[in-house]
Amino acid sequence: MPLKHLLCAARRLQAAWQAPAIQAAREAERALDYLHGCHQGLNRAGRVATKPVEHQLSGVVPALRRDVLARVRALERAAHHARHCLEQPPVAAPDATALLAELRQLQDEFGNLEVNLRTQTITVTTEAITLEDVSLGPFAVHFSWCHLDLTEPIQSFEVLALEPHPASTNDQVTHPHVRNGKLCPGDATAPLRKAVEQGRLADAFCLIRSVLSHYNSASPHVALSAWESEECHDCGRGMRLEEQCYCSECDYEFCTDCTGVCATCDADRCHGCLTLCSLCGLRLCGRCCRTSAFSGRECCAKCLRTCGSCGARVASDELDAERQRCPLCPEAEAIVMGPLVPAITDTLPI
Amino acid sequence: MQILFVNNDGGGFADQIEIDPGTTVARLFEQRLPGRKAEDYLIRVNRQPASADQMLQAGDRVTMTPTKIEGARIAR
Numbered sequence: 001m002p003l004k005h006l007l008c009a010a011r012r013l014q015a016a017w018q019a020p021a022i023q024a025a026r027e028a029e030r031a032l033d034y035l036h037g038c039h040q041g042l043n044r045a046g047r048v049a050t051k052p053v054e055h056q057l058s059g060v061v062p063a064l065r066r067d068v069l070a071r072v073r074a075l076e077r078a079a080h081h082a083r084h085c086l087e088q089p090p091v092a093a094p095d096a097t098a099l100l101a102e103l104r105q106l107q108d109e110f111g112n113l114e115v116n117l118r119t120q121t122i123t124v125t126t127e128a129i130t131l132e133d134v135s136l137g138p139f140a141v142h143f144s145w146c147h148l149d150l151t152e153p154i155q156s157f158e159v160l161a162l163e164p165h166p167a168s169t170n171d172q173v174t175h176p177h178v179r180n181g182k183l184c185p186g187d188a189t190a191p192l193r194k195a196v197e198q199g200r201l202a203d204a205f206c207l208i209r210s211v212l213s214h215y216n217s218a219s220p221h222v223a224l225s226a227w228e229s230e231e232c233h234d235c236g237r238g239m240r241l242e243e244q245c246y247c248s249e250c251d252y253e254f255c256t257d258c259t260g261v262c263a264t265c266d267a268d269r270c271h272g273c274l275t276l277c278s279l280c281g282l283r284l285c286g287r288c289c290r291t292s293a294f295s296g297r298e299c300c301a302k303c304l305r306t307c308g309s310c311g312a313r314v315a316s317d318e319l320d321a322e323r324q325r326c327p328l329c330p331e332a333e334a335i336v337m338g339p340l341v342p343a344i345t346d347t348l349p350i
Numbered sequence: 351m352q353i354l355f356v357n358n359d360g361g362g363f364a365d366q367i368e369i370d371p372g373t374t375v376a377r378l379f380e381q382r383l384p385g386r387k388a389e390d391y392l393i394r395v396n397r398q399p400a401s402a403d404q405m406l407q408a409g410d411r412v413t414m415t416p417t418k419i420e421g422a423r424i425a426r
Contacts, residue, residue: 105397177421186422191362191415203358206392208413216420 001103001113008099009115009122014093016120016145017199021091031082038078042071091150094199103203110209120146124205125162129175131215132224136175137163141208143201153196157208159183167222169231169238176220177211185211186219234258234270249273249286264288264300279303279315294318294326351408358415359383359391369406377386383414392417 049064051057058336094102103122107113110124122143129136142158149155158181161174172180185192188207195203215224226238245259247270254270262269262285263277274283277300289298293312304313307320308324319326351371355378356364369378375395379388379402391416393400406412 010418102398105394108397184422186420188419188421190360191358194362194364195358198355198364200364203356203362203413203415207358207362207419210392210415210417210419211421214418214420216422219420219422348398 001107001115005115006103007096007101009117010096010103012117013099013145013199013201014096016148017091017093020148020150021093023144024085024088024091028082028085028088031078031085033079035075038071038075041228042068042075045071055308069146091197099199100203102199102201106205109202109206118145122201126209126212128163129212131176131213133226134165134227136165137161139175139178139212141205143205148196150193150197153193153204154183154185154189157183157197157204159208159212164254167227167238168229169226170222175212175220176215176222176224183211184207184219184221186216232258234272247273262288277303280315292318294328337346353406353408353410353412355382356411356413357382358413359386373406374402375400375404375406375412378406378412379414390414390417 045064045068045198049061049068052060052064086295102114106122106124107202110126112125113311114123115121116123116127122145124141126139126141128138138161140160140162142160144156144158145279147156159175159178160181161178164171167173170179175183177184177186185208188211192204192207195201195207222238228241229238230244230253231237232239232255234254235258237255237257239253239255243256244253245256245268247254247259247268249269250273252270258271259268260271260274261267262274262284263282264267264289265285267285267287269283273286275286275289275298276282277284277289279299282300284298284300288300290296290301290304290313292304292315293307295318296315297315299315303316305316305319305324306313307319307326307329309329310326312326312328314326323329352366352368354364355367356362373381375393376388379386379391379393383391388402392413394413394415395404395406396411397413400412
């Protein structure tokens with residue numbers, strides 16, 4: 001990159017760093033002015049409050065004392081704010097020479113550097129990154145100096161996958177520690193803040209690269225072990241291909257923990273599509289589940305019996321053991337036999 | 351003699367430190383980051399790669415940056 005271009009960028013970067021320093025200085029100045037105003041107001045109010053006492057006008061004394069008290073409180077608040085402003089460490093903007101050196105170091109460290117004066121961004125590209133055999137491709141790291149925030153410097157950076165291989169469960173997660181183009185720097189947070197604060201851009205980019213090149217299995221957006229996986233439709237856990245079970249009844253994929261086997265036909269089904277036999281407690285898929293014609297209870301085929309009278313299939317505990325009839329059949333018999341007999345006799349000639 | 355030492359491990363402080371004349375890069379690493387492995391760090395002297403036996407000079411700028419840092423889900 002031409003030196004002239006880098007020098008121009010360094011000057012603009014310097015201006016970006018100076019802005020927060022100027023803003024902090026102005027805020028401190030305003031806080032001191034306000035404190036001074038509060039102090040003057042209190043002096044005036046104090047003088048006014050003593051006059052009624054001298055002239056024996058005791059009726060107005062309480063109101064004047066309240067005014068003085070309010071001004072004392074305002075002075076306290078103003079003093080607290082001024083102290084807070086002055087206690088902040090002064091922001092020392094790096095000079096253009098140092099920033100030029102940073103840009104040249106960036107070029108050396110990454111072998112590539114793009115400075116866009118129009119969009120006010122610096123971009124470097126990492127090498128292709130592979131973590132635990134998961135290839136994530138190279139990443140472009142953008143630093144936007146128009147959004148320079150010295151309190152939250154990571155907000156000025158954007159990390160974009162150039163050959164995205166996002167987690168199958170969330171395409172916004174292009175790296176275990178990157179989501180929506182934002183890096184969660186973890187242990188790099190403090191040194192990154194210091195580096196940006198002091199204008200050490202090369203260190204800041206190197207720190208980001210160090211986070212991208214490493215995997216913290218204790219705190220990823222998506223674990224690398226579940227990178228290629230689908231999400232279980234029941235518990236939402238990421239699953240590897242070999243852990244996935246398809247339920248043909250509801251047409252979704254489930255993890256092994258959320259899947260069971262039909263005791264009758266051995267078919268895999270999700271827990272929601274398996275029914276427990278109300279008699280023996282075995283799990284049944286929808287195809288193997290039967291219903292008692294008497295009670296509507298769900299049972300397996302082995303727990304159903306045929307009524308010797310009407311032929312209905314009912315739960316075995318609903319069948320009369322002696323007569324092998326379902327509970328409906330004796331009543332049906334009575335209905336058939338009862339009213340019909342007198343009706344027939346009525347019609348018989350005597 | 352004094353050098354500027356930037357430790358990007360931990361707090362990321364940049365301090366002027368006093369070292370003995372003849373201190374090498376490897377010796378400084380041992381002193382400042384005891385128990386760590388030099389191969390896990392990007393070490394630069396005056397922004398340039400440095401060898402372990404390079405002797406430091408007064409006014410040098412030395413940075414040590416870990417090459418493996420644990421990221422997170424949420425910024426700390």
